[in-house]
Amino acid sequence: MKKKSIKDIAQDLGLSKTTVSFVLNNKGDEKNISSKTQKRVLDYIREVNYQPNQIAKSLKKGNTNTIGYLVPDISNPFFAKIGRLLEDHFWEKGYHLLIGSTDENKDKEEQVLNMFVNRQVDALIVASCFIQGDSIKSLLAANFPLVFFDREDPDVEANYILVENKISMKNAVEKSIQNGARKLGLISLTPDVYSLKNRIEGYKMALINKDIGFDQDLIRIVDNNDLKQGTERELRKLIELGVDTIVFTNNQIAVIAIWLMNTFYKDKVNSIKFVSFDNVDQFDYSLPKVISVAQPIDKIAKYSTEIIEDILNSKKSENKRIELTPKLIERK
Amino acid sequence: MKKKSIKDIAQDLGLSKTTVSFVLNNKGDEKNISSKTQKRVLDYIREVNYQPNQIAKSLKKGNTNTIGYLVPDISNPFFAKIGRLLEDHFWEKGYHLLIGSTDENKDKEEQVLNMFVNRQVDALIVASCFIQGDSIKSLLAANFPLVFFDREDPDVEANYILVENKISMKNAVEKSIQNGARKLGLISLTPDVYSLKNRIEGYKMALINKDIGFDQDLIRIVDNNDLKQGTERELRKLIELGVDTIVFTNNQIAVIAIWLMNTFYKDKVNSIKFVSFDNVDQFDYSLPKVISVAQPIDKIAKYSTEIIEDILNSKKSENKRIELTPKLIERK
DNA sequence: TAATTTTACTAAATCGGTTTACTAAATCGG
DNA sequence: CCGATTTAGTAAACCGATTTAGTAAAATTA
Known part of the structure; x- marks a missing residue:
């Protein structure tokens, strides 16, 4: 049995499409359709389980x-x-x-x-x-x-x-400095968008504010197309440079880095700390310890x-x- | 400037809708539209950046x-x-x-x-x-x-x-028994669907196969509507019953359980082992250690x-x- | 009772495409 | 040069709804 259209319904009931449409759209009273006819239509569409074609509706509306x-x-x-x-x-x-x-x-x-x-x-x-x-x-x-x-x-x-990208990142980084961080690297996706730029800004502000000063060489950028390998490379670089803390501008890279740390730098998961923008559940129980900025999803x-x-x-x-x-x- | 329809395009070019439609659908040659006209249409639609209305298309097609x-x-x-x-x-x-x-x-x-x-x-x-x-x-x-x-x-x-739900779960559980598991509990969502039933079956088969025998009391069901609290309750119950391994029939509950273990049973994260159907990245570095069945996504x-x-x-x-x-x- | 309003309903246009069935003009074959 | 075919295109129906502009009959009003 093919799906019925309004036209079929109208034909079956000996009414016009217009009338049926009015009833279906709850305009029966407004348009002076007798309650008897309305009931007839409503009963019938229930009986045949009429389903309106949303595409047709969309086109018109x-x-x-x-x-x-x-x-x-x-x-x-x-x-x-x-x-x-x-x-x-x-x-x-x-x-x-x-x-x-x-x-x-x-x-x-x-x-x-x-x-x-x-x-x-x-x-x-x-x-x-x-x-x-x-x-x-x-x-x-x-x-x-x-x-x-x-x-x-x-x-x-x-x-x-x-x-608040900048200030939140600043707060997070300052917190980690209060906890003892002294050499903080950062890994970020290409900051094409202002949000990431601001997060990096916040990181810099915190360092300057806390008299650590920032070193451009500790700011590492990973290309979007090369996420895994890029993160691995930059993480290694920062570890070689002897950072005690790594800051991430979004969850994606932080999660990869946690995996890398646990896989290749198991000895350092307690000595190195992470700071990350975005929060994911696993930060709660993974190492390195993460200070995270949880966006109010x-x-x-x-x-x-x-x-x-x-x-x-x-x-x-x-x-x-x-x-x-x-x-x-x-x-x- | 309003969006142009095929009718507008046709009017602007002094052609019929039909002709324009044919050209747009690469039926120009087949339908004998001269290459000059085809070019005229194609140039014009590029010029005005014509975008076909997919809704209208959908309705007809x-x-x-x-x-x-x-x-x-x-x-x-x-x-x-x-x-x-x-x-x-x-x-x-x-x-x-x-x-x-x-x-x-x-x-x-x-x-x-x-x-x-x-x-x-x-x-x-x-x-x-x-x-x-x-x-x-x-x-x-x-x-x-x-x-x-x-x-x-x-x-x-x-x-x-x-x-292969049953056999994979069986293998995973047997592996954990080989590794020393002796008292294995299971937590599952309501097994309304056969996949979950089969996973539970697999768990039972492994226990029987390895001469441990299964205890219905160690099979705990969590209601879908009460995921967090339910998992907490059942996890506590199993720990009280002294299990050394907990088997989960899907990632959802396993992830919650990992969080609970790290939050409330930190002392046990090394002594208790997990087995879970489904794999999530964090299993790689979280405690308790998880043997997981990774579906080939x-x-x-x-x-x-x-x-x-x-x-x-x-x-x-x-x-x-x-x-x-x-x-x-x-x-x- | 004639004019007006209300009731109950409908025909046809419309949304923006696709497709079928057609036509007029040009070209071809013999 | 005439009939057949090809070329180049178009008018109109259609998809399934909504909505405008209407009509005939019944009810109301003056």
Whole structure:
């Protein structure tokens, strides 16, 4: 038995599509459809388990009840968890998540954004690697509902949900210095995006502030395309240089480094300390000990949802820039 | 400037929609559109950056180039990683992923499936908590392209990508007995699905096989809705009962248990050993030591993709049941 | 009772594409 | 040079919903 369309329903009941559509959309009373007819329709659609074709609906209405979620890597726990929270929030409002990972690749990002737009997503939640890209520019120009999180480009006016990158990193690093750190190296992904730049800034500020002074040679950059090998190389370098503490600007590299330490530098897992932006569960019980800056994942998701909903309900407001305060987690 | 439709393009160029559509779909030659006209169209769409409306396309063609990915929790690394691999595989073929998490809840699963179907996803990849649900039944009856993974219901004929649950668990447990385990407890989610049942079976087989015999009291079940507290309670119980090894039927509970051990039973992290189905990175360096059964995530994704693609290209084949061999990972 | 309003419902346009069935003009074969 | 074929294109139907603009009959009002 093929799926019934509104036309079939109408035919079966000897009514017009219009009438059926009105009833289905709860406009029966408003449109003066007799309650007898309404009941007839409702009973019948229940009987045949009528399911409206959302595609047709979307075409006519111009909206799809879909939100595009664009991140560097959906399997990164940070993005996965936010994704899950977004899914839950939006589920209640009848919106669903279409996902796309970019691997920090600008071209891929362009393509995914284009795909999202062609599929008429109603809004976008984006941790972009290149906020000045063409697609993003034209979306912003067109006032498309769009929220950036995690990454910022101060030259671009938009909705941002961020955390206090600089000050939090500064606090974390200062804490580790209070705990005895004296020679602190840093490993970061290429700081294409301001968030990472600011985290590195925070690291520098802490060192200067605490009269340690910073050494450019202790700041090591790992290319996105060469994560594992790059991290291994830079970690080795820093260990050779005799650091007692290593600072990471995001969870991804920190997790790899923990694995490397436990695999190749087992003798040093107690002497070397880590500081990391982002928090992952395993920091709680892994070595080296990690001081981490935990981003308020639930708030990030909550505010993203709220801003998007406000826009969609066309309480069209000014661009918002929300800066959340992360939690400093020190272990033992 | 509003987005141009095919109608606009046609009007601007003094052509018919048909002609433009033919050119856009590379049917220019086949449909005898002169190369001059073809060039004119192609140049113009480039100039105005024409983007086809995928919704309209979908409505007419009856397919959306979307795959529904339904799992208990997209933020579980196991499902997140498979999701990522699927995303990559399908990206190349022009398909995209719509996601839905069920939290092992049958009603939610029904609803998400309905949503997927109404949105006309072209196929589904599902780790279902209830393979006998109404939606699934009608999808199967309608021969909808559908692959189950991770979970099985032997009463339901369908495509399955599974791993050898029983034998792998048996091997893992036997290995731990060889290493000295004598009193082995087990903690599992409610074994609603056969995969979990089989893993528990494997555990029992190993015990019997190695002449330890199993004690029903050492098999502890945690409710899905009460994961953290439940695991804490059952872990405490097993420790009180004096087990030297705890077996987990999936990563979720194992990870929680590691945290609990490091937080509340620090003195026992070396004396108690873990065995876990599923592998997560942190097992490599966390305590208690874990013998884990690593599911071949890449193969799961690869075969799912292949089966779906075969069906979509209507090399409509018989239902397949693929059982993959996991890798036993023993540490130190 | 005639004019007006309300009730109950429908025909047709629309969203933006694809596809079928057609036509007029140009070219070809004999 | 005439009929057949090819070339180059178009009009209109269609996918499945929503929505606008309407109509005929019944009820109300003056």
